[in-house]
Amino acid sequence: MKPDHARNMRLIGHSDQGGRRDGIQIMVEKGFAYIGHLFSQGFSIVDVRDPKNPKPAGYVAAPANTWNVHLQVADNLLLVIHGKDVFADSAFADEASYYKAAAGTALGTARHEKARDWDAGLAVYDISTPGQPRRIGFMPVSGGIHRIWWTGGKWAYVSALLDGFSDFIFMTVDMSDPANPREAGRYWLPGMNLEAGEKPNWAANAKYGLHHAIVDGDTAWGAWRDAGLVVIDVADRSKPNLVVHRNWSPPFQGGTHNCLPLPDRDLLVVLDEAVLDDFEDGLKNIWIFDVKDRANPIPVATMPVPQDAHYATRGAHYGPHNIHENRPDTFQSSSIIFSTWQNAGVRVFDISDQYRPREVGALVPPPPTGLMDKRPGKKPIIQSCDIFVDKAGLIYVTDYNAGLYVMEFNG
Template sequence: MSSQDLPKPDFARNMRLIGHSDQGGRPDGVQLMVDKGFAYIGHMFSKGFSVVDVRNARDPKPVSYVAAPENTWNIHLQTADNLLLVINAKDMFAASEFQDEKEYYKGALGKKVGTADAVKPRVRDWTAGMAIYDISRAGDPRRIGFFSVEGGGVHRIWYTGGRWAYVSALLDGFSDYIFMVVDMADPSSPREAGRYWLPGMNLAAGETPSWEPTRRNGLHHAIVHGDTAYGAWRDAGLVIMDVTDRTKPGLVAHKNWSPPFGGGTHNCLPLPDRNLLIVLDEAVMDNQEDGLKLIWVMDIRDPSNPVTVSTFPTPDEANYKYKGGHFGPHNLYENRPGSFVSSDLIFTTYQNAGIRVFDIKNQYQPVEVAAFVPPKPKSLVDTRPGRPQVIQSCDIFVDASGLVYANDYNGGLYILEYTK
């Protein structure tokens, strides 16, 4: 694709678009990983996942697509050690109960899906668990194993190689997603090693939630460094866990700032060399109906007492609140080993405000140093009624050379250079 054919951004500062792909006619994307020159992209509405050859970043080429099982989504995935791990869960946004997006983000998800209370849950018509693929032949996934769960399925994974994977799982009898450790010693036959949940989530065991029934107190996912897991627990905030014994994760600290803030905690990125934690709250409703969402900088010198020291500035060069769709943070680039790793530069997606880069050399005063806002998508892949035709930048990955890859619910894959 020539530079003349590339989409023209609505706004750009210190970032330059060098490549774009519609991902083989499936331009919707959620999580993406780049491994050995190939981008692996989970789809929200096109089902399944795609592989795009990005070895020439200026001319990305779709090379394969793997369909999801019926009524199942594969929106999140991880790559490491020549393995690709892909979530399998109920396709929530195709379900009638979640056509109004607000319903997905309010209340106990397990009750809405029908897995939380029943002694014998209703017959499931989706696949639940985590699929394992061999990608030693880069760009050519070959399924070799499956980790099955009883319930709604797995939502997101943290895996950087080796024996342990960490997942959020919606299990029968639980109100929402909990933390689970998966033993990957034999990738063809993964096994559960341990689990942790907040007291009140295990409804089948007679536990009673202490929070309001309108809240989503469930784990989005955890990032693990060493023997510590940093869990983003949506409306329950930050949950730090000790995983020294992978069979018995235990609580180190639980800190929640919702209320008064709006909840939706989505990423908790440790910066171990600086004893900092970057915590992102996801904007989940249109026109900031859920309030202003922020990215927080926390001091974790004492992991049992994380202390907030600053917040990232909010983009303000346009009236994003009323642009349509979601305005606010969605994802952080999570310093994947073997790719770009920095404790000073933080790369994020801001949904209708595109892609943002922040400098936190001074942790008490983060500064935005770059931005790229893609144009509105040509059309909507999103099948839900009444969705606005605006960009909703979703996930972001930065490779070892510093190239930035970002996608959208409808707009395809953007490959960018950070030019500052």
Template sequence: MSGPDGKTAQYARNMRLIGHCDQGGRSDGTQIMVADGFAYVAHIFSQGFSVLDVRDPTRPKTIRHIAAPANTWTLHLQQADGLLLVVHAQDQFRRADIRHEADYYKADTRDTGKSTATGQRDYSAGMAVYDLSDPADPRQIGFMAVNGIGLHRIWYVGGRWAYASAQLEGFSDFILITIDMADPTRPEIVGRFWLPGMNIAAGEVPDWPLERGRYSLHHPIVHDDIAYCGWRDGCLVIVDLADKSAPKLLAHRNWAPPFGGGTHNCLPLPDRDLLVVVDEAVLDNGEDGDKPIWLFDIRDKTNPVSISTLPKPSDRDYLAVGGHFGPHNIHENRPGSFVSSSLIFSTWQNGGLRIHDISDAYAPREVGAFVPHAPARHVDPRPDRPLVINTTDVFVDKAGLIYFTDFSGGGLHIAEFTG
């Protein structure tokens, strides 16, 4: 198999590629949502998000790009109930003090984008709401502004409530917010939750070493009024959301150190009382430590217990490839998508897309893989980045088709599992 053309693979096991798209030349991709024959792909470097027609998954095509405001990240989005919710936050990679990725994970995320002359921000912070009555042509109908860096990632599966991570003025990093979507043209924050020590404005003092890492909510996944939160170097946090205005801590587990931390996704599998917890690899060549995908027993939500980890890709030495090797994201079993409590679809950056069977929760095993070729050119404008793949996000539709993006510029791949 040869060629960085999107049509072949460096390595494949029980997977078959059926479609590829360069996203209209904006081939960097972060979060992806697929619904009603259209894919919505957020970008990290290409300043906005794109709409792709995937009604024929063998011939996906880009039909629209919606640009972000100046200096603004719109790198995560959610689709449900005919709405598309898109984050707005300061584009951190355009900051002068964040030239390399390691700087981002040590940065002071408190507001640095205000003009000293005007007191105004030079970026947009909050959440944009789009109407998808025409799924090919999102139309903005609302915006929820926040005072701070902005939002990072949202959880919204329809109905009245959305949940997100937000960096608000006065807090040390991103915290949990609950959002009332009763009027989608005017979303409103009604509740906030943070770990003790994060409310700097209230005089709280962190009890963790600030120089060691980020105590920062990546995002929650919510089921039955319980939020399962990846709190980066704070690791796993479980929050009771029965009262949307006053969330309450149920459990906090931290394994960093000795492990690397950087917790990204916490996916509950309610029918099995299991929780899949992903630690994101964020530095090159494994420099940020061991980042597993964990399985927890959550029969007692106040006492989550780790019972196993998913095996890491072993078909080659991916640490020797360069760039990031390790987990980034998983398919999150959204309503209306493919939902499974035995198959876990995960992205491993330079290790491609992997599928694990966790039917035996104490002995997970890899059953599928697809590793694309490196992209032909860089989209990442940062200095000294290796030209390698970075398989980033994954969405599996109801029919079982697997859509996965590439942070570094590999475009959108669409594949099926043949195992």
């Protein structure tokens, strides 16, 4: 299998995930990859003990009208989100109708407008037998969860859609009893609690909702989509408090998706996600912030955009989607950043000099053999989505249509 473009990287393996080639978040643990699906309503397990020959090893179906796009692995447990399968709903055939509206409004949870036809909450699986998840617990969340940050231990952190709120908010979850996770605390931007009479002071087409937060110590670095960066103090998990809110949309395009702290360098890598086809939402950036003072984050650079082709005119999504998040027991670096750029594949950056980041690796896989995304107007163009780099440096990349790729970086 020959990539469309490669620089200091090579493809070593591929899996069609048992015919369910759509993938969002991926976690690799003890030789097995756990992959949330965007269109296949569930999650898959792939045996990657031989990374050159990954093999489908199982599939767990989601309830009707429900997706399991995001998941986390630690402590022999797998946490899986349950939320509305947005793109199976004809109302969202045009992605803009989801990304240009508050989730609570779009899904009818903000003011209880619609009957609930999906499963909503956090599922917990025992994976002490690798590759064989066994469900042991569930925490209901009224509108559902979008993404989780959990690296083991007592505390998990989720973006939760609650009845009466305009969009996803920050929630701390007590995992002391994995069979019975429970909410411990919550934080939202003022204006989001519609049921309490709060009124948004942002435009109706701005998506002011938490994608997810990465937590380091007692600080949660929240990627709040069109609201930018929200820094939250979680020293008291029952009462998260705002440290600072920074937003650059407008004049920039919003869509903040990841906020990765590099604590040994007092830096924060912040990615704004491209969410619309044909470059409709314009250039999105991966920013580098100086966070010596967490209450005063200062942008100092952006990653260079791909120069090997004019990806903005290729169609489908072009621009950043995700970064490897330096989880414990994975590849960890405060100078090498792995990222996915959808139709521009995978990009690796060296930020040893945070003021002058450099692209040092790239790989654009070949086009998908078919489409899992059946929405009108979709094209067979690579859409590299999530990225996970294991301790040995092997890179696992999902795609909306093309299955799982395993890669190496030789930079």
